[in-house]
Amino acid sequence: MKRLRAILLIAGLACHPVASGQVGNELPSLGDASSRLISPEMERQLGEEFLKQVLASLPTVDDPILKYYVETQLAHLAQYSELRDAALRVVLIDAKEINAFAAPGGVVGVNLGLMLNAADVHEYSSVMAHELAHLSQRHFARGVEARRAQTLPALVGLAAAIMIGAIGGGDAGMAAVSGVQAAAQANQLRYSRGREQEADRIGLNTLVRADLDPQGMARMFDRMHRAYRFTRKPPEFLLTHPLSETRIADAKTQAQQFEVKSFPQSTDYQMMRARARVHFADSPKTIVLQFEQELHAEPDDIATQYGLALALSAAEEHGQAIALLDQLHAANPRKILHSASLAEVLIAAKRNRQAIDLLERELRIHPDNAPLSMLYAEALTAEQRHLEAEAVLERQSIVHKDDTDVWYNLAEVSGLAGNIIGVHVARAQFFYLHAAYQRALQHLEYARRLTSQNDRKAIARLTQQITDLREKMREQKS
Numbered sequence: 520m521k522r523l524r525a526i527l528l529i530a531g532l533a534c535h536p537v538a539s540g541q542v543g544n545e546l547p548s549l550g551d552a553s554s555r556l557i558s559p560e561m562e563r564q565l566g567e568e569f570l571k572q573v574l575a576s577l578p579t580v581d582d583p584i585l586k587y588y589v590e591t592q593l594a595h596l597a598q599y600s601e602l603r604d605a606a607l608r609v610v611l612i613d614a615k616e617i618n619a620f621a622a623p624g625g626v627v628g629v630n631l632g633l634m635l636n637a638a639d640v641h642e643y644s645s646v647m648a649h650e651l652a653h654l655s656q657r658h659f660a661r662g663v664e665a666r667r668a669q670t671l672p673a674l675v676g677l678a679a680a681i682m683i684g685a686i687g688g689g690d691a692g693m694a695a696v697s698g699v700q701a702a703a704q705a706n707q708l709r710y711s712r713g714r715e716q717e718a719d720r721i722g723l724n725t726l727v728r729a730d731l732d733p734q735g736m737a738r739m740f741d742r743m744h745r746a747y748r749f750t751r752k753p754p755e756f757l758l759t760h761p762l763s764e765t766r767i768a769d770a771k772t773q774a775q776q777f778e779v780k781s782f783p784q785s786t787d788y789q790m791m792r793a794r795a796r797v798h799f800a801d802s803p804k805t806i807v808l809q810f811e812q813e814l815h816a817e818p819d820d821i822a823t824q825y826g827l828a829l830a831l832s833a834a835e836e837h838g839q840a841i842a843l844l845d846q847l848h849a850a851n852p853r854k855i856l857h858s859a860s861l862a863e864v865l866i867a868a869k870r871n872r873q874a875i876d877l878l879e880r881e882l883r884i885h886p887d888n889a890p891l892s893m894l895y896a897e898a899l900t901a902e903q904r905h906l907e908a909e910a911v912l913e914r915q916s917i918v919h920k921d922d923t924d925v926w927y928n929l930a931e932v933s934g935l936a937g938n939i940i941g942v943h944v945a946r947a948q949f950f951y952l953h954a955a956y957q958r959a960l961q962h963l964e965y966a967r968r969l970t971s972q973n974d975r976k977a978i979a980r981l982t983q984q985i986t987d988l989r990e991k992m993r994e995q996k997s
Contacts, residue, residue, distance in 0.1 A: 926946075947959045
C-alpha cells in the first residue's frame with residue numbers, strides 16, 4: 520500500500536492548505552487570487568497528467584458493469600454538489616482497502632474495496648460527496664495560492680516526483696519529493712482539519728440535496744473508526760483524511776439538523792457490492808457457499824440472488840447462474856444492470872448468440888451504453904465477427920475516449936480483424952493514456968509507415984498526431 524499512499528499525497532494537494540488559518544466557506548470565484556495563479560485550465564492539465572500516472576502505476580478494474588455504476592452514481596451525486604463543471608474523470612482502483620481521492624481537474628479515484636466496507640449507498644455516497652466537495656471548493660488552487668512562483672511544469676514535476684515513490688518505494692519517493700519542493704512540501708502534504716471539516720459539511724449538504732441519508736457520513740466514520748481503532752497502521756484513507764472523535768461528533772451533530780426520516784436502500788448498490796465481493800473472493804466455491812447461506816436466511820433478497828448468480832458463473836455452474844439472472848431480468852427487463860449481467864453470464868456459458876440478441880435489443884434502447892457495448896463486442900468476438908466487434912469498439916473509443924480498456928480491447932480486436940494499422944493506432948492511444956509517450960510515438964510512426972500514401976487524410980492525421988506528441992514530449996523534458 521506504499522504505492523497508494525504516494526498516489527494520495529499528490530491527490531491530497533487538492534485538499535491541503537499551505538499555512539494554517541481560517542477556512543472560508545464560499546466557493547472561490549473564477550476571478551479570485553487562486554484562479555489567477557492556478558486556473559481551471561491549469562488544474563485540468565495537471566489532472567490529466569496525474570490520471571495518466573495513476574493508470575500507469577496502479578491496477579484498475581476493467582469490469583464494465585462496475586465502472587458504469589461508479590461513474591453514473593458519481594455523476595448523479597455531482598448534480599447536487601457545488602461543482603460548476605461536472606465533467607469528471609473516474610478511475611476505479613483494484614484494491615480491497617478503503618480509499619478514495621480527488622485530484623485537480625475533476626479526477627476522482629475510488630478503491631473497489633470501499634464497497635466492501637460501506638454497508639449501504641448512503642455510507643458509500645458520503646465518501647464520494649466528501650471528495651466532490653474537495654473539487655468544488657478548489658482546495659488545490661486555494662492551497663497553492665500562497666506559492667506564487669509555482670508553475671505548471673513545477674506542479675507536474677512534483678506529481679512525477681511523488682509518483683517515483685508510488686512506483687519505486689518510499690526512499691526514492693522521499694528523495695525525489697525533497698529534491699523538488701524541499702522542506703516546504705511537508706506542510707503542503709498534510710491534510711488540514713479545516714479543509715476536512717469544510718469537505719464534510721459541504722458533502723453533507725450534497726447528500727441531503729440528493730435525498731440520501733446525512734447520517735450515512737457519521738455511520739461511515741464510526742465504521743472506519745471502530746475497525747481501525749486499535750491497529751498500528753490505519754488504511755490509506757485515514758492516513759490522508761485524519762479521523763478524530765471531534766470530526767465524528769461534528770458529523771453526527773450536523774446530520775441532526777436535518778429532518779429525520781426513513782431512506783430507502785438501493786438495490787443497485789447492494790448488487791454492485793455483491794459484485795465486488797465476487798471480484799475479491801478467494802475462490803468461486805467459497806463465495807458460492809457464502810451467498811447460499813445468506814440466501815437461505817433471506818430468500819427474497821435480490822442482491823443476494825444476484826451475487827449468487829455471479830458466483831455460480833465464476834464457478835462454471837452456468838445453468839444455475841443463467842436461471843437466477845434470467846429471473847431477475849424478467850422481473851425488471853429495462854434495468855441496464857440486469858440486462859448487462861445476464862448477457863455477461865450468457866457469454867461465460869458460450870451462449871453468445873443469445874447474448875448478442877439480448878444486447879442488440881438493449882442497445883436499440885440505450886445506444887452507445889458502455890457496459891452493453893463492451894459486452895456486445897465481446898460476444899461478437901467470441902462468434903468471430905471481428906469486423907463488427909471492431910466497429911462497436913471504434914464507436915466506444917469516440918464516446919469514451921479516455922477509457923483505456925476500450926483502447927486495449929480495440930487493439931486486440933483490430934488484430935483479429937486484420938487491421939494492422941488500427942492495432943497500432945489503438946495501442947498508441949492506450950500507451951498515451953498511460954503516459955508511455957515514447958511507446959505511443961513508435962506505434963503512431965508504425966501506423967503512418969503502413970498507411971498508403973494515396974490516403975492523404977489518414978497520413979495528415981497521423982502526421983499531426985506525431986507532431987503533437989513530440990511537442991508534448993519536449994514540454995515534459997523542459
